[in-house]
Amino acid sequence: xxxxxVVHRPQPxxxxxxxxxxxxxxxxxxxxxxxxxxRAESAEVARLPWAESRRHxxxxxxxxxxxxxxxxxxxxxxxxxFGRERAALGVPVAALLSGVHAGRSxxxxxxxxxxxxxxLPDDVMLAALLRLDRYGTRLERRVVDAYRAAERELGxxxxxxxxxxLRRLLLGEEGEGPAPDPARFGLRPGGRYHCLISDAADPALxxxxxxxxxxxxxxxxxxxxxxxxxxxxxxxxxxxxxxLVVTTPAVPLDRAPAAYGLCRTALDAAAGExxxxxHDVVMLAGETALAAQPMLAGLLCENLLxxxxxxxxxxxxxxxxxxxxxxxxxxxxxxxxxxxxxxxTVRYRLRRLQELTGLGERLTVLATVRWWxxxxxxxxxxxxxxxx
Numbered sequence: 145x146x147x148x149x150v151v152h153r154p155q156p157x158x159x160x161x162x163x164x165x166x167x168x169x170x171x172x173x174x175x176x177x178x179x180x181x182x183r184a185e186s187a188e189v190a191r192l193p194w195a196e197s198r199r200h201x202x203x204x205x206x207x208x209x210x211x212x213x214x215x216x217x218x219x220x221x222x223x224x225x226f227g228r229e230r231a232a233l234g235v236p237v238a239a240l241l242s243g244v245h246a247g248r249s250x251x252x253x254x255x256x257x258x259x260x261x262x263x264l265p266d267d268v269m270l271a272a273l274l275r276l277d278r279y280g281t282r283l284e285r286r287v288v289d290a291y292r293a294a295e296r297e298l299g300x301x302x303x304x305x306x307x308x309x310l311r312r313l314l315l316g317e318e319g320e321g322p323a324p325d326p327a328r329f330g331l332r333p334g335g336r337y338h339c340l341i342s343d344a345a346d347p348a349l350x351x352x353x354x355x356x357x358x359x360x361x362x363x364x365x366x367x368x369x370x371x372x373x374x375x376x377x378x379x380x381x382x383x384x385x386x387x388l389v390v391t392t393p394a395v396p397l398d399r400a401p402a403a404y405g406l407c408r409t410a411l412d413a414a415a416g417e418x419x420x421x422x423h424d425v426v427m428l429a430g431e432t433a434l435a436a437q438p439m440l441a442g443l444l445c446e447n448l449l450x451x452x453x454x455x456x457x458x459x460x461x462x463x464x465x466x467x468x469x470x471x472x473x474x475x476x477x478x479x480x481x482x483x484x485x486x487x488x489t490v491r492y493r494l495r496r497l498q499e500l501t502g503l504g505e506r507l508t509v510l511a512t513v514r515w516w517x518x519x520x521x522x523x524x525x526x527x528x529x530x531x532x
Contacts, residue, residue: 160264161272162213167258169209174254175202178247185246188239192369193412196345200226201247204283211279218279220286227290231298232347234307234366237291244287248280294347305329306365313374313397314339314367314404326397329363330376336394337374339403340364341411344371344387353387372407374400381422388414389422409436434517441521448518451500459500460523465493466503467519470512474505 168174178201183190189197203222211218230240252273259269309324311317313331331337340357344350350371357364362375378391390411392403410425413435425432434441452459465483469490472478480487497503503515 160262161259161268164255164258164262164264164272165209165212168251168255169206174251175205177254178205178250181246181250182243186239186243188235188369189243192233192235193343200229205251208276208279208283212276218282220283223283223286224290227287228294228347229345230287231291231294232350232366233345233369233371235369237288237295240291241284241288244284248284252276298347298351303365306363307367310363310365310367310373313400314372316401330361331363331374331397333397335376336396337362337376337400338378338391338394339400339407340373340375340378340389340391341367341404341407342371342387342389343411343415344389346386349387353381353389356381367404370408370411372404378422385421388420390414390425390428391422392425406432434521441517444514444518445522448503448515449501449522452522462493462497462500463519463522465490466497467516469494470507470516470519474507474512 175198179194179197182201183194183197200222204226207219207222227240255273255276256269259272264272305324306329309326309329309331312324313326326332340362342353344353350366353371354364356379357373357375360375360377360379362373364371364373364375366372374397376394381389388411390407392407395403406425410423410428410432413431414423414428416435417431449463452463465479465485468482469476469479472482476487476490479485480490483490494503504511507515
């Protein structure tokens with residue numbers, strides 16, 4: 145009889161280790177734990193938006209877990225992208241590595257806890273941890289190499305001096321050594337300048353925006369994890385620019401810190417609306433004011449819309465209809481047209497909402513603001529976003 149081929153089957157302990165890795169890869173809470181650990185360890189990392197940090201951590205963990213069970217050379221594309229983007233946003237390499245080390249330690253802690261709970265033998269756990277540590281060392285090296293390469297590319301036109309100047313003008317930081325002279329970059333004490341901030345993270349896009357504002361006499365560089373700056377005039381960005389840029393009207397230099405704080409709040413509000421391109425804070429006034437008071441939004445929802453059930457689809461329809469009604473100037477016909485509903489349906493929904501919540505007709509301006517804010521915030525507030 146012909147000899148049967150030998151089939152190598154995974155040992156039970158290998159199966160258990162694979163199951164552990166797959167369990168970690170599926171755990172979305174682990175991503176949040178790693179982000180929290182990195183932010184707690186590094187103040188610079190903590191300044192970065194949570195969603196952005198979470199996106200990077202999720203991608204890095206996914207690549208790492210895939211590499212743990214794959215055969216062949218691991219894919220470090222996400223690590224290199226992470227390094228390039230952090231360089232583009234001006235995150236110091238020491239702060240970057242501090243966050244990476246904290247996240248790495250948290251992963252090891254969780255892996256040990258889960259491995260012991262699963263009953264993995266100590267020798268299997270030790271081999272797995274050593275393997276994970278070797279991968280982590282290579283990942284850090286790729287992150288730093290990509291960071292350094294991007295830093296060299298981005299730092300060819302006195303970027304460090306621009307960062308120091310803007311941190312002093314926008315954040316009030318003095319820093320070490322003599323303060324950069326604003327006149328060196330064309331900023332005059334009696335001048336007026338548009339403050340700006342952008343959510344751009346891709347190094348090529350950051351460079352494009354830096355050049356666009358520099359051509360207008362502006363000083364732009366990463367500040368606290370976001371591209372920011374001051375410019376005497378604003379450029380026309382190319383149509384379809386993927387980044388979001390928020391600007392203020394021109395203000396004196398002594399009002400730059402307040403303008404910068406306003407820009408940060410407005411950027412978050414505009415990002416929540418999925419906007420892109422350039423937007424003036426004047427046109428984002430309502431969204432910015434509301435975004436600055438998340439707790440008040442939650443209280444409005446609880447006080448005005450507390451009778452509504454988040455699990456009731458009909459109540460969602462009531463909220464959508466009432467919000468459209470206020471957006472359409474409390475005009476029944478326009479609301480029906482905007483929602484593609486019969487006017488009687490709109491009338492019925494408004495009457496039911498009035499019975500449930502007390503929403504009245506012919507509201508004053510301030511009453512309209514209260515109800516509109518509550519209705520607009522309800523989908524997020526009901527999920528606990530504002531109850532922190």
